[in-house]
Amino acid sequence: MSRRRIWAIVRKEVREYRRNRSVIYGMAILPLVFAIQPLIAVLRLSSGASEGLAHEHVLLYMLGIPTLVPVFVAAYSVAGERQQGTLEPALTTPVRGDEFLIGKAVAALLPSLLIAYLVFAVFVGIVEVKAAPGVAASVMQPMDLLAQLLFTPLLACWTVWVAIAISTRSSDVRVAQQLGVLASLPPVFVTVMIALNVIEPTPQLAIGCGALLIVLDVFGWLLVSRLFDRERLISGSH
Amino acid sequence: MLDHMGALEAGSAGRPGPALAVRGLSKRFGDRVAFQDLSFEIGRGEVFGFLGPNGAGKTTTVRTLGTLLVPTSGSATVAGFQLTPENAVEIRRRIAIMPEAPGLYLKLTVVENLECFADLYEVRDPGDRIAAALRAVNLIDRSHDTCGTLSKGLRQRVALARALLSDPEVLFLDEPTAGLDPVAAREVHELIDGLRKQGVTIFLTTHRLEEAERLCDRVAILNTTLRTIGRPGELRDQLFARTILVSTLNPLADPGKVFTGLKAVDSWRQEGTTGSYVLAVSDPSTAAPAATRALVAAGADVLSIAESHHSLEDVYLELIAEDPEASRREA
Numbered sequence: 001m002s003r004r005r006i007w008a009i010v011r012k013e014v015r016e017y018r019r020n021r022s023v024i025y026g027m028a029i030l031p032l033v034f035a036i037q038p039l040i041a042v043l044r045l046s047s048g049a050s051e052g053l054a055h056e057h058v059l060l061y062m063l064g065i066p067t068l069v070p071v072f073v074a075a076y077s078v079a080g081e082r083q084q085g086t087l088e089p090a091l092t093t094p095v096r097g098d099e100f101l102i103g104k105a106v107a108a109l110l111p112s113l114l115i116a117y118l119v120f121a122v123f124v125g126i127v128e129v130k131a132a133p134g135v136a137a138s139v140m141q142p143m144d145l146l147a148q149l150l151f152t153p154l155l156a157c158w159t160v161w162v163a164i165a166i167s168t169r170s171s172d173v174r175v176a177q178q179l180g181v182l183a184s185l186p187p188v189f190v191t192v193m194i195a196l197n198v199i200e201p202t203p204q205l206a207i208g209c210g211a212l213l214i215v216l217d218v219f220g221w222l223l224v225s226r227l228f229d230r231e232r233l234i235s236g237s238h
Numbered sequence: 239m240l241d242h243m244g245a246l247e248a249g250s251a252g253r254p255g256p257a258l259a260v261r262g263l264s265k266r267f268g269d270r271v272a273f274q275d276l277s278f279e280i281g282r283g284e285v286f287g288f289l290g291p292n293g294a295g296k297t298t299t300v301r302t303l304g305t306l307l308v309p310t311s312g313s314a315t316v317a318g319f320q321l322t323p324e325n326a327v328e329i330r331r332r333i334a335i336m337p338e339a340p341g342l343y344l345k346l347t348v349v350e351n352l353e354c355f356a357d358l359y360e361v362r363d364p365g366d367r368i369a370a371a372l373r374a375v376n377l378i379d380r381s382h383d384t385c386g387t388l389s390k391g392l393r394q395r396v397a398l399a400r401a402l403l404s405d406p407e408v409l410f411l412d413e414p415t416a417g418l419d420p421v422a423a424r425e426v427h428e429l430i431d432g433l434r435k436q437g438v439t440i441f442l443t444t445h446r447l448e449e450a451e452r453l454c455d456r457v458a459i460l461n462t463t464l465r466t467i468g469r470p471g472e473l474r475d476q477l478f479a480r481t482i483l484v485s486t487l488n489p490l491a492d493p494g495k496v497f498t499g500l501k502a503v504d505s506w507r508q509e510g511t512t513g514s515y516v517l518a519v520s521d522p523s524t525a526a527p528a529a530t531r532a533l534v535a536a537g538a539d540v541l542s543i544a545e546s547h548h549s550l551e552d553v554y555l556e557l558i559a560e561d562p563e564a565s566r567r568e569a
């Protein structure tokens with residue numbers, strides 16, 4: 001596997017995303033949706049209400065960001081190239097299928113992780129500075145912070161593979177993005193259930209979910225590798 | 239323009255044998271036959287024209303030889319490597335394909351496009367190679383323009399620069415002048431001419447018959463199956479009898495007496511009732527002087543004596559006209 005070829009794909013993708021307004025807007029709006037509502041809710045709480053937060057896990061809402069943000073770029077990755085007619089020239093180069101896919105995945109993963117951690121850091125910073133005394137301490141539960149740090153890449157990785165898999169089978173970017181969002185909703189639903197304490201977060205649950213996500217991430221990579229077929233991508237045949 | 243290529247070198251490596259050897263190659267998509275039973279060889283440094291009507295299988299052939307599609311049957315050797323999935327990367331390292339649509343990243347600049355492909359080909363000294371390729375296509379002053387702002391002709395030139403980056407042994411050009419104005423098309427012709435002089439093997443699919451006639455050492459005419467293959471002149475000779483056209487001021491009183499039995503003249507006919515005659519000849523250089531002498535001896539006022547030239551277009555149309563399916567597709 002050639003790191004130079006993988007990096008060529010990553011660099012090209014990032015350059016394209018930076019100049020693609022629909023991708024930038026998509027990646028910017030979602031984190032705001034996930035950050036602003038809980039932020040306002042936390043900042044409006046008085047010190048006396050902090051006890052009620054002990055049974056909620058506000059930080060876990062933020063896991064929606066790494067789950068949904070990568071959809072916009074990953075779903076674009078193959079379908080977008082196909083739509084603008086750039087896939088064929090790229091596939092005529094010596095790039096291998098796995099190099100191409102890893103390049104696409106890294107290019108979707110890196111900005112998504114950056115955004116997820118950045119928004120999380122800003123959220124934590126604002127809560128620390130602006131929230132009522134006692135509220136910040138209730139929000140910043142150590143296990144939730146740890147979960148945020150560890151589950152962010154696992155969830156983002158899963159979304160990236162699902163969206164790329166959809167992208168390899170779709171010839172329309174919007175359709176790929178919509179299907180990608182739909183496919184990413186189950187993990188979002190689970191994290192919301194945990195955040196609301198409908199599913200009680202325990203260390204065992206965290207370990208189980210982590211293990212499941214690692215398995216799903218590996219499965220996702222294998223699935224995408226199998227779905228990547230130059231002939232089908234070029235000719236549209238099976 | 240290729241005088242500027244400098245660092246770009248012809249890509250013919252030292253491996254022996256033809257640049258391309260195709261034996262009984264076929265490709266089907268389900269029940270649909272894209273092309274069938276193709277067999278031909280292309281020598282290193284040859285410019286080979288691949289002609290055919292729409293849907294004849296030209297682009298599919300290029301994609302198959304370029305390892306993008308897997309052939310249904312048959313075999314081929316590309317740049318010295320057997321056309322198999324295991325050799326696909328090695329083959330792609332040694333060839334370049336310029337598809338009909340340039341397929342550039344329109345939001346990136348010319349240089350950014352070429353940087354991406356230089357890295358995908360793992361080109362050594364990418365900066366120098368990119369500069370040389372841009373000089374070759376006369377685009378050095380537009381290197382920082384966004385591709386989306388370029389005209390179709392300029393995009394085509396960027397695509398050609400991209401194809402030259404890797405110093406390919408075999409260069410596949412799929413309709414390189416499609417949609418270009420005559421000036422831009424002529425520039426592409428000059429580039430191809432320059433590449434030929436440098437010994438690059440070129441596989442050129444085109445609809446422009448004058449382009450194929452001007453640029454190609456040999457041509458093949460494809461219509462799902464290979465209809466014919468050879469040098470343009472040979473194809474003309476195969477399909478058309480060589481003729482001399484004679485024009486006199488007034489119709490000859492007894493043309494049979496003038497033309498019958500002349501050296502190298504096989505037969506003759508008069509065009510209507512005018513002073514125009516068509517002589518079927520075996521050797522124009524012998525027949526023309528003999529006819530001239532006979533006409534002068536007969537007291538004819540000769541306006542012109544000239545060999546009739548059939549173009550590659552005549553050959554193409556003759557072959558396609560024999561094939562109702564192709565004529566229907568062309569229509």
